[in-house]
Amino acid sequence: MNYPNGKKGSLTQPSQSRPSGAGNHAFSNRGMTLEEDINETNRFYLDTDKAIIHKKPTPVQIVKVNYPKRSAAVITEAYFKQASTTDYNGVYRSKHIDFEAKETKNKTLFPLANIHNHQVAHMRSVVEHGGICFLLIRFTLYQETYFLPAEKLFQHWDDKLKGGRKSISYDQICQEGHQIPFQYQARIDYLAIIDKLYF
């Protein structure tokens, strides 16, 4: 895949847009999901020895396993479990890094229903214990990715618990978050935002 270096993704860059499920499938092989972008970015960080950050495996409850002769064990019954933490963590500049990544097809807001209560509890604990914690939010229709510090998420979460809005508006995310430009290498270079905000 060949993306222009340092180019910002936007609706005027159809080759980078992937409105997944939104009707336009013409470019679906050219765009990547947020997860794919993060995995590539983390791989780049690893290869360049910049940070050690991995996605956690999908939690699975294994029920039945077959052990055929002369071949690998096959799991024949298993179920998806809900994650009790965030999806990504690791270490960067001696700091513990911990984050969750979410895409939304919504144009005007990010629904808080995308995040689970126990994940927010986990993120609060990480922050209290001195880790750097945040959310990466992608508006897929705009192909824009934002870094939202966990502290900002907590404010909206607490508002919701007090009967407030069940979402964060796109405008608020633009104001309170930090847009991460697309790049060829380190496709979404969130460590650059961490350098600015925390060091």
Added chain:
Amino acid sequence: MNYPNGKKGSLTQPSQSRPSGAGNHAFSNRGMTLEEDINETNRFYLDTDKAIIHKKPTPVQIVKVNYPKRSAAVITEAYFKQASTTDYNGVYRSKHIDFEAKETKNKTLFPLANIHNHQVAHMRSVVEHGGICFLLIRFTLYQETYFLPAEKLFQHWDDKLKGGRKSISYDQICQEGHQIPFQYQARIDYLAIIDKLYF
């Protein structure tokens, strides 16, 4: 389960011994595996807000999933993948914590074949980036658990690569490692060792 507080496990404490697969199954419900002990310890750390440390889910390659009507998705074909990192990580006193846990039934040595090359590479990276990294090793027959700093492991690993021993002797682990006494709560309180060694 009711274990004496602060009591060290040994062969003279049969109620704590679990020679898994070694013929004596009489006490198998009373003893716990190292993984169970660590999970309980981490749960205690979480409950008392001491540290945020989790076991990573077992990495599984999912091949087939059925989506029955009105019930949860069932994974019907999946395979175990080799872990590329260590099993446990998290944050404590603002430090990134990263470790692997291994049991051995051997009486005189810990075979280095228990650890994979890419895990050692991961552990080196974590140390270089300022994380605290170590191995928890249990000699199941003695019911003794040791904290071995990753730096000590690296020395033995490098010796092995140069044609040296393919194991660490029990005596070396006693000298270079730190025994973790069994306790009722925080069954294997490895953070106490971290407090001594790193702060």
